[in-house]
Amino acid sequence: MTEPWPDQSPSGGSEGWEELSRTTVYAAYGRSVVEARYRLPSGEQATFSLREDRPSVAVLAFTTAGEILVTRQFRPGPGQFLFELPGGYVDANETPLNAAERELLEETGYGGDIEVVGHCFADAYSSSMKFCAIGRACAPRSRPDPEGTEFIEVLSVRPQLLRELLRAGNFTDVDLAYMGLDALGLL
Structure with missing residues (x-):
């Protein structure tokens, strides 16, 4: 550096x-x-x-089978389906870790050993902080329970396919995904 x-x-x-x-x-x-x-x-x-x-969090969640959970849903901004890491806003009086655990469970039904590993600003014209969490040994815990406006398809992909999705340009959490991969020594 x-x-x-x-x-x-x-x-x-x-x-x-x-x-x-x-x-x-x-x-x-x-x-x-x-x-x-x-x-x-x-x-x-x-x-x-x-x-x-508000601050937000996304989870790079590894299943017990060594795959990574990603979501796919329609996003009105670009008007198309996008891939994302499970995540969302950090609620008032909630820590980024608690939000990561809650969002992972709500969107995918999975839970595991979650750890917040970093953060960054959303962009140069925003005061919003984005937190990166990683999840290990994630397994199904309940049925997904997304919000009423969320229609989420949950997928599990091998790390190489995640890298391909990140490079393809239709993934929203590229910065946090790479932050999580780096924290795990997988870059």
């Missing part, structure tokens, strides 16, 4: 950036869009549209 540039702060920060205002322009379903106005290091001012969502 290369060293940070001299003017970079490895811990983050806002050196030279001053937030001047923040206005919520849309809020519903735990999501909001805000417009944030900043004074830039150059002295200029700029407004950015930012997305703020």
